[in-house]
Amino acid sequence: MKALIAGAGRLGTQIAQVLAAARNEVTLVDVDEDRVAELRGRVPVRLVAGDACDPAFLEHAGALTADLMIAATGGDEDNLVISLLAKRQFQVERVAARVNDVDNAWLFDRRWGVDVAVPAATPLISLIEEATGATDTVALLRLSKAGVNVIETTITDRSRAVGHALADIGLPAGSVIATVVRDGRPTVPAAGMRLRPGDELLVISHTATEQEIHAAFQ
Structure with missing residues (x-):
């Protein structure tokens, strides 16, 4: 398309x-x-x-x-x-x-x-x-044509991932952080980037569910 x-x-x-x-x-x-x-x-x-x-x-x-x-x-x-x-x-x-x-x-x-x-x-x-x-390209939370899920999660003050580097986050197998939106701007997710409240992440995964992705950060 x-x-x-x-x-x-x-x-x-x-x-x-x-x-x-x-x-x-x-x-x-x-x-x-x-x-x-x-x-x-x-x-x-x-x-x-x-x-x-x-x-x-x-x-x-x-x-x-x-x-x-x-x-x-x-x-x-x-x-x-x-x-x-x-x-x-x-x-x-x-x-x-x-x-x-x-x-x-x-x-x-x-x-x-x-x-x-x-x-x-x-x-x-x-x-x-x-x-x-x-x-018929995108179904809810699933890019079926590409065979991947695209899942949003937002870091809050209570998220356990606050202050942690992306490299320290244990993501489910087959998952990758596509972008981190900080202060309204998308950024390339470097391994040493530490998460802050308000950060929004787009995670692409072939196998993980929305709940599994949220559990990794929240």
């Missing part, structure tokens, strides 16, 4: 990483050139700087061949414009858009090209499941 994601903030980057882990062809775009430069070499996707509200740029980014468009910017107006362009001008089969302000939720429907409207507070895995549902 070819996925085009607009908005390289925390949410858009996490979605890109999960879809890339499922061996999809992912392009992540953002209007902020510095943000795109920061992510180069840190996320395994194609990164392009530019304004996704510009039809010419969307075409350059790959909208003509995209199977899935996710508008995940921090602006509802931008997400609506991106969705409308994706559906009406580029005939993208599946369009999902993030709703940042609940008062704007009524706008996010087929009239604006939105197949799936997702509130900003929706958990990452649920968002991806909703966004990709028509392509």
Whole structure:
């Protein structure tokens, strides 16, 4: 599947990483050139700087061949414009858009090209499941096509993993930490990185259950 994601903030980057882990062809775009430069070499996707509200740029980014468009910017107006362009001008089969302000939720429907409207507070895995549902790529907590689970867990003050280095965490066999999101930014998980309250981890595993992953950290 070819996925085009607009908005390289925390949410858009996490979605890109999960879809890339499922061996999809992912392009992540953002209007902020510095943000795109920061992510180069840190996320395994194609990164392009530019304004996704510009039809010419969307075409350059790959909208003509995209199977899935996710508008995940921090602006509802931008997400609506991106969705409308994706559906009406580029005939993208599946369009999902993030709703940042609940008062704007009524706008996010087929009239604006939105197949799936997702509130900003929706958990990452649920968002991806909703966004990709028509392509049968992601089932709940399971990337069946890749044969792996992608599981989220958040470190709190009470987590037993607080203060421990990633190398000291006893993960179930066949599991790997894909990314640690700290202060809203995904980071490459180095073995010596010590976990802090508020850290969010994406763990990819071929065999472990959600409960087994949580038990390793909580």
